[in-house]
Amino acid sequence: MTQHLSPDEIRSLFAQAMSRMYRDEVPLYGTLMELVAEVNAATLASDAALAGRLQRSDALDRLDEERHGAIRVGTPRELATLRRMFAVMGMAPVGYYDLAVAGVPVHATAFRPVDAASLARNPFRVFTSLLRLELIEDAALRAEAARILDAREIFTPRALALIERFEQAGGLSADEAAEFVGEALETFRWHSEATVPHATYQALLAAHRLVADVVCFRGPHINHLTPRTLDIDAAQTAMQARGIDAKAVIEGPPRRRCPILLRQTSFKALQEPVLFPSGEGGDAGTHTARFGEIEQRGLALTPKGRALYDELLGRARAVGGAGSTGDDYGTRLASAFADFPDDDDTLRREGLGYYRYTLTDAGRADPARVTGSTLDEAIASGLVAADPVVYEDFLPVSAAGIFQSNLGGGEQRAYAAQANQAAFEAALGAQVHDQFEIYAVVERESLAALGTGD
Ligand code: OOG
Ligand code: NI
Secondary structure (H helix, E strand, O other), X not given: XXXXXXXXXXXXXXXXXXXXXXXXXXXXXXXXXHHHHHHXXXXXXHOHHXXXXXXXXXXOOOHHHOEEEEXXXXXXXXXXXXXXXXXXXXXXXXXXXXXHHHOOOEEXXXXXXXXXHHHHHOOXXXXXXXXXXXXXXXXXXXXXXXXXXXXXXXXXXXXXXXXXXXXXXXXXXHHHXXXXXXXXXXXXXXXXXXXXXXXXXXXXXXXXXXXXXXXXXXXXXXXXXXXXXXXXXXXXXXXXXXXXXXXXXXXXOOOOOOOEOEEEEEEOOOEEXXXXXXXXXXXXXXXXXXXXXXXXXXEOEOHHHHHHHXXXXXXXXXXXXXXXXXXXXXXXXXXXXXXXXXXXXXXXXXXXXXXXEEEOHHHHHOHHHHHOOOHHHHHHOOOEEXXXXXXXXXXXXXXXXXXXXOXXXXXOOOOOOOOOHHHHHHHHOOOOXXXXXXXXXHHHHHHHOOOOOO
């Protein structure tokens, strides 16, 4: 019997290979990685409590490896095959994100590891959007886009063969895995030659800039890779100090003592040279799609906490109808979020966030006292530590902000279309996991392992 490499191992190899490729393609991403590593080292050195918490929740070792990427595909077949490709790397679709409400004609999911051990090993995630062709108004253009997409193949024959091999054999050997990583990478590579004449590109660009990005190239080039910082405000300042053209506003919640969910900022997409296959020797132009992003992750919220987050964010964005723009946005955001508790004890006891419980040294030394205490008593007397479960997913409003700031145009539009999770799952060929259930399991299992009296 051949030894199979674990999907976690394959994911790590793939994430490393992807990071190397993107650093070569977009050198500014390398700069961003250096900057984030410096900020993280400084933050850890000055915050022993944070370092201890990350250590307890297995998050310290993974920190330098941690990042997410994003791609956009055009057809159900492409999405369904990606699902099978990501399964080789232990990544499953989690969550449904409707971006049409925010004026971007896609819906999406995040492929990521699901169980705690795999997340601790390497939480690499890929935000994956599917174009909603039906939202292109012009019927002739819509048909042309569909024809172009149907004619392309974004996977190498060898990648497809190795996916089948994985499905049949239940795994890949180390050699097969290495080959798979190289072949899979081809799907995410940038191609500076468009597959359509400049005029077609322009027509699709006019329908929506994102449509041109999805339809006019050989594959769904990775459009950003995002390292995780422990202090996004410091990283944002460092970005500006290095003259990087950062987005004006950090998406997500304001700075808090107890970070919640996800805060993100990015540098603007680059204008890159593209050759269009028209006339003799092609026709030179540019395309704007690829950028860099950094993020800070915090507490995963329960449905109750998330509802409060959505309400407060809505309040901050509604004032003056300015969305996340406008000079006073930071002030509006901070004042709206004054109503969100900002200490772990309250967040935990009000059921706003998920926590992972572990015995402290004192707790391990005195099991009888643990058994004789309720959870709250055990925490109060230092027998049990409650650490925030880290949010591993994305936020639709933030994602829309990231999309908008990186499409290279100032356009704002809205689609009347409804969210359509059923259509997305039909295209995917599977149902997406419910993120809340995943966090709840982590919390429940940690509680069960504790042995407190309640
Ligand atoms: C995806 C944007 C969403 C995030 O971090 O919220 C995203 C895209 O631009 O394709 O990556
Ligand atoms: Ni992103």
